[in-house]
Amino acid sequence: xxxxFSEENLQKINKSIAKYPYKKSAxxxxxxxxxxxxxxxxxxxxxxxAKILEIPLTDVLGVATFYTMYHKKPVGxxxxxxxxxxxxxxxxxxxxxxxxxxxxxxxxxxxxxxxxFSIEEVECMGAxxxxxxxxxxxxxxxxxxxxxxxxxxxxxxxxxx
Amino acid sequence: xxxxxxxxxxxxxxxxDVYIQNGGYEAIKKALxxxxxxxxxEVKKSGLRGRGGAGFSTGLKWSFMxxxxxxxxxxxxxxxxxxxxxxxxxxxxxxxxxxxxxxxLIACYAIRAQKSYIYIRGEYRNWIxxxxxxxxxxxxxxxxxxxxxxxxxxxxxxxxxxHKGAGAYICGEESALMNSIEGKRGYPRVKPxxxxxxxxxxxxxxxxxxxxxxxxxxxxxxxxxxxxxxGEPTHPGTILVGISGHVNKPGVYExxxxxxxxxxxxxxxxxxxxxxxxxxxxxxxxxxxxxxxxQLEGLKMDAESLKKAGSAIGTAGVMVMDEDTNLSKVLLRxxxxxxxxxxxxxxxxxxxxxxxxxxxxxxxxxxxxxxxLDLLVDVANNIEGxxxxxxxxxxxxxxxxxxxxxxxxxxxxxxxxxxxxxxxKVHSMRNTVIPLSEIKIK
Numbered sequence: 001x002x003x004x005f006s007e008e009n010l011q012k013i014n015k016s017i018a019k020y021p022y023k024k025s026a027x028x029x030x031x032x033x034x035x036x037x038x039x040x041x042x043x044x045x046x047x048x049x050a051k052i053l054e055i056p057l058t059d060v061l062g063v064a065t066f067y068t069m070y071h072k073k074p075v076g077x078x079x080x081x082x083x084x085x086x087x088x089x090x091x092x093x094x095x096x097x098x099x100x101x102x103x104x105x106x107x108x109x110x111x112x113x114x115x116x117f118s119i120e121e122v123e124c125m126g127a128x129x130x131x132x133x134x135x136x137x138x139x140x141x142x143x144x145x146x147x148x149x150x151x152x153x154x155x156x157x158x159x160x161x
Numbered sequence: 162x163x164x165x166x167x168x169x170x171x172x173x174x175x176x177x178d179v180y181i182q183n184g185g186y187e188a189i190k191k192a193l194x195x196x197x198x199x200x201x202x203e204v205k206k207s208g209l210r211g212r213g214g215a216g217f218s219t220g221l222k223w224s225f226m227x228x229x230x231x232x233x234x235x236x237x238x239x240x241x242x243x244x245x246x247x248x249x250x251x252x253x254x255x256x257x258x259x260x261x262x263x264x265x266l267i268a269c270y271a272i273r274a275q276k277s278y279i280y281i282r283g284e285y286r287n288w289i290x291x292x293x294x295x296x297x298x299x300x301x302x303x304x305x306x307x308x309x310x311x312x313x314x315x316x317x318x319x320x321x322x323x324h325k326g327a328g329a330y331i332c333g334e335e336s337a338l339m340n341s342i343e344g345k346r347g348y349p350r351v352k353p354x355x356x357x358x359x360x361x362x363x364x365x366x367x368x369x370x371x372x373x374x375x376x377x378x379x380x381x382x383x384x385x386x387x388x389x390x391x392g393e394p395t396h397p398g399t400i401l402v403g404i405s406g407h408v409n410k411p412g413v414y415e416x417x418x419x420x421x422x423x424x425x426x427x428x429x430x431x432x433x434x435x436x437x438x439x440x441x442x443x444x445x446x447x448x449x450x451x452x453x454x455x456q457l458e459g460l461k462m463d464a465e466s467l468k469k470a471g472s473a474i475g476t477a478g479v480m481v482m483d484e485d486t487n488l489s490k491v492l493l494r495x496x497x498x499x500x501x502x503x504x505x506x507x508x509x510x511x512x513x514x515x516x517x518x519x520x521x522x523x524x525x526x527x528x529x530x531x532x533x534l535d536l537l538v539d540v541a542n543n544i545e546g547x548x549x550x551x552x553x554x555x556x557x558x559x560x561x562x563x564x565x566x567x568x569x570x571x572x573x574x575x576x577x578x579x580x581x582x583x584x585x586k587v588h589s590m591r592n593t594v595i596p597l598s599e600i601k602i603k
Contacts, residue, residue, distance in 0.1 A: 019322040021233075021362060024344035028327055032283075059344075066346040066504075067327035069283045085245040086447055086480055087405035089494055123330065123498055124245035124447075125284050128405035128478065129412040138286040 003044035005052075009033050013052060023053045027063050031070050040071040068122075076111045076118035078156050081135045084121055087128035092144075096132050097121055099146055103153060116160060117153075162424060164391065164417045166399050167375045168256055175291065177298040180259040186304050188378035192267045193315050200271040204377065206385035208397045213239055213333075213370030214446070214475050216396065216464045219377075225357035226272040226365050234274040235366040237342065238265060238374055240281040241326055241333035244446035245498060246478030249401035250371040252413045254281070254288040257375065258295035262305065262321065264374035267381055269319040272367050277319060279371075280338050282326045289325055296321060330502035334550045335368040337504070348506050349550035372401055392418030393463040400477045402462065404430045407437070407483040418463035425462065426481060437483040441567065445475020447495045448555030450562035454484070471562070489574045492563050493521040499556035510553040513544040517560055529575045534564050 005013065016029035027049065034045040046060040053060075064070045071079075082088075082097040097119075101107060104117050111118040127133040130142025134149070141152055173179045180186070192200050205220025226234060238261075242250045253261055265277050281289050299305045302312075309318035324342050326332050332341045336350035339361045360366020376398055380388045389397045396418045402425055405411045409431030416425065422444065426432065433439060439454035444462065450472040452460070460466065464474045482491065500514035517540050523529040524537075541557040548554070564571055 019324075020342075020344075022343070025324075025342060027344040028325065028341070032325065032327070053344075055344075062346050063344065067283075067329050069328035084494070085498060086443075086491055086494055087246055087411075089491070090406045090480075090482060090486065123501060124243060124247075126242050126248045126251055126282065128246050128248045128480075129403060131405055131411065135284070138284060140287070 003034075003038060003042065003048050005034070005048060006037060009037055010052075017053075024055050024059070027053055027055070027060055028067070031060070031064055035070060040074050074111060074115075075120075077116050077160060078136050079118050079120065081120045081122040081125070083123070083125050083127070083131070083133055085124040087124070088131040088133060091131040093132040096134065096144060096146070096149060099149060100134075100153075103150070116157070162420065162428060163415055164399050165415050166379045166391075167260070167372060167401060168252055168413075168415050174257055175255065175259070175295065177259060177295065177302060180257075184382070185259055186263055188381040189263050189266045189270075189304070190313060192270055192381050193313050193317065197271045197273060200267060200381070203385045204271070204380060207380045207388040208385075208394070209373065209376055209380060209388065210396055210398075210464065211370055212372035212376075212400065212476070214244075216474060219369065219373055222357075222367060222369070223268070223272050225355070226367060227357070228273070230365070233276070233364050234272055235361040235364060236265065236269050236272060236274040236277040237335070237338060237361065237366060237368040238277065238279040238371055239333060239335065239338060239368055240279055240285075240371045241330075241338060242285075242371075242476075243282055243330040243333055243502075244448065244476050244478060245495070246405060246443060246480045247403055247446045247476040248405075248478070249403045249413050249476065251285060251288055252401065253371055253375050254285065254292050258292050259299065260378055261292075261371060261375045262295060262299050264377035265321055266305065266309075266319060267377050268367070268369065268374055270317055272365075274367070275319050277321045278324045278342055278361075279321065280324045280326060280332065280342065282332075283328055289323060293323055296323070329504075330498075331504045331550070331552060334552065337550065338368060339366060346504070348504050349552075351549055392420075393461070393465065395465045396463040396474075400462065400474070402429075402477045402479055404479040404481065406479075406481040407433050407439075407486070408481050409434055416462070419461045419466065422460045422462050422479070423457050425479065426457075430481075433481065433483050437485065439481060440484045440486050440570075441482045441488060441491075441563075443480040443482075443559075444472050444477070446478040447480070447498065448558055449473045449475040450558050451566060453566055487525075487574075488563060488567055488570050489521065489525045492559060493518065493525045495559045496521050496556065499552065503552060503556070507548040507553065509544045509547045510556060513540050513553075514556045516540050517556070521560075524571065524574050527574055527576075531572065531575055531577060533575060534568070534571055537561075538564055 013030050016026040030049045041064050050057045050060045084093045108121050132144050133142045201223045209219045210216045240250050307318050329347045331337045332347040334349045337347040341347040356366040399415050403413045414429045441451050443451045467474050496518045500518045503510045503514050505511045541561040544553045545557040
């Protein structure tokens, strides 16, 4: 399966390249753009980036595997990330994660059969003042309670109908 | 008790017009009439210290930058903010981005940099958009970029870009941050050479924290003397305290340095739910040594006071834990974090954090012995100071100091002697005469 960046995304990459004295620096932006277009990072995406930035494929692979925000396999339409680090843990983050798993009947790193949700347990997202929290595609939902979580999940389900 | 320099309580201050109405972009005008060295001297005199953890003198850091060397200089702004318990820079991105931009301009002028990169963690997608909007507005008004020449009538101009991180705590370490901007894995570099000599792409570079830089316009506007009289003389100014955990009103509060920790917890953050006692407080983000609840009385929030109390200010992310908290679980979670975030370059950190996590799992599951507590301290001591960057120390300190300071508490979770089932069959048969090839593992 081959992968080609869309015209619009190519422009975005060029805009990123212009920020730096060396093309290589745009690799992180390019991976984000590739992920947005393709849903997740594949070897084809990385090859395309390597070609555009004129760097070896291994350099792109090295970056893609080092940073946790690049998905190496498909995620759900709504990627749910729950923080269980100390501040959230003290205020019920771990229970929240369990509730979410029970509700969606999937484990961490899995996608629901309808492709709607995926769950990830994450490290501190910098929302300790609003603990416990969850991020829905990087939209922060703070000060959660079991009831609020239910409402959010139902809303997301209805939105996609 | 609150005092506002970094986060003034002005409605819609994030909008450029409101910022200008309130005296915005006046400090850069004033700075441009001074010589770069005078700006550095002024910041040095103010006593401003870095707000990102190490607390190094900002003016002194700037003065390390070479002069008239003909090379490009760079300024990196550290907005990676990933330390558990730290969530202060986000407030600046949201409520006062223009003061940050103005601070960057002044700093760039002082260190003779023409390019600056604001490194913001990728999870802050919405806040990146907010800063980008502010930046676009500032460009349009001619406060940033080549248009500065016209606006201010000087030869100096500088460009500011945002570099979006992608979820790696280690990129908050200054040399890893530079590698990340260069498009590499976020591996910390061996120091020396220091960034002022060999930084971004090998050129002289200064790295400052978001909050530090946001203080700079106020210092230039009101003078070093004014700033140096706020709070504690050894660590002047205000700090953004992000308080979380078991308190009634968690959030970010700006207070002068030297404010009593108990005042922050009880007066600003509304005390502990159900009036429970405090067992433990981590005063500066998860890597800083914890303090016992019975030692909080009279403790002040500033670098020197906390150092005397055996901890450190770090990023001023205060985490409060009440009397019912199971510290073994807290410590396990902290250690899991550092194990997860270790970049893997140095063996003591890469392996040690994993070992500590394994032993702490035993402790949290009540399957450990007293000896395990000593083992943990021993492993921590063997990580500390033996790694390229400070992540090793950051992983070791909580383990070492929490066990030392809460030994009574941890001994409740362990028994004198516990027989552990060894799951590794080969290991348990080491002294038998059966050849390995004949051992069948179900």
